[in-house]
Amino acid sequence: MPTLTIDGRTVRVRDGASLLVAAQSAGIDIPTLCHHPALEPWGGCRLCLVEVTKDTWRTAPRLVASCMYPAENGLIVRSATERVRAARRVVLDLLLARCPETPLVQRLARDHGIERTSYQVSAEPTNCILCGLCTRTCDHIGVSAIASISRGAGREIAPPFREPPPACVGCLACAEICPTGHIRYDTNDRTRTIWGRTFDMVRCRTCGRASITRAQAAREIERHGVPAADVELCDACKRRQTAATFASLQAAEGVL
Ligand code: SF4
Ligand code: FES
Known part of the structure; x- marks a missing residue:
């Protein structure tokens, strides 16, 4: 059972669990759009990005999709840094241009400080967020x-x-x-x-x-x-x- 740190909390999860599942088991909320527990992870929406690093890594922390990335021993995960939120804002900004009238997208965008998209709004707005x-x-x-x-x-x-x-x-x-x-x-x-x-x-x-x-x-x-x-x-x-x-x-x- 890997033991890792998420937002300063020590979390133990079953082998093979993703970072998203590890975070959820610790009550840490990570936004998702294409994830469903009954389906294989897909990694399509990129909203569940988090930063990961290890004490032994010599590189800068990496941004990864938490629904796809396996929980590993010694991993240090940060789910709400400014870099993470900025990456999620790009996803939501684009999505808001495609789905400007979709309440789910509006709510997530608002949660990330976006009231209006900075891209051109689609001429044919849709409620399909292409979550698959x-x-x-x-x-x-x-x-x-x-x-x-x-x-x-x-x-x-x-x-x-x-x-x-x-x-x-x-x-x-x-x-x-x-x-x-x-x-x-x-x-x-x-x-x-x-x-x-x-x-x-x-x-x-x-x-x-x-x-x-x-x-x-x-x-x-x-x-x-x-x-x-x-x-x-x-x-x-x-x-x-x-x-x-x-x-x-x-x-x-x-x-x-
Ligand atoms: S119709 Fe669009 S929003 Fe609805 S489940 Fe399919 S891909 Fe997702
Ligand atoms: S929930 Fe969509 S990429 Fe992880």
Whole structure:
């Protein structure tokens, strides 16, 4: 277990943990945009920069992305020096030019002393901060229906050729992980529409509420071997059924 110093505090973390995880375990807040604990670190947004050095290093402290850099024995980390904050300000200044109306970006920029971007504001403001969480989640679950397309200021998240993606199953994982609410969808008890595709919903056989799309249910059954009866129950009814089973087992044990 490596032992290191973060902002003057001694921190011990599990082997292989990143500096970000080490800082979080010590209650030290480092801003992030592209990090999610359920996904592999990506290092795309550069907002989580920190300064690192060691007593044995003869070079100046280095700026590294804390979500990618492994916690090492003897490392001295500073998460809020003026150099770190200046580097984060550049990231946020640029992001504010792309996403001037996005509350998350506005808040982070304000926290770093930026009220207005010093760059030219995009002629087509967007809420997409290009954090990649949606595409990486979609890849992570093995669907890969969307991708980052185009370059420069025109970069965006979309299905290939901007066509309704055949691989999409309408699970909403991309929309739910998006930190800015950029991914639009419409869902009701009968249908769900996302990325230009409309899916029929499976209705819970107990309460009648919509649970998942038929396409997602078919995938769960085929790829993951989930029993067909399970996909016909919504999460709330599944929880109720599990609780009822547990209670009856406990009652039976009490009787024995
Ligand atoms: S759509 Fe949302 S999750 Fe995807 S890259 Fe843009 S901001 Fe991130
Ligand atoms: S959170 Fe580390 S680079 Fe985005």
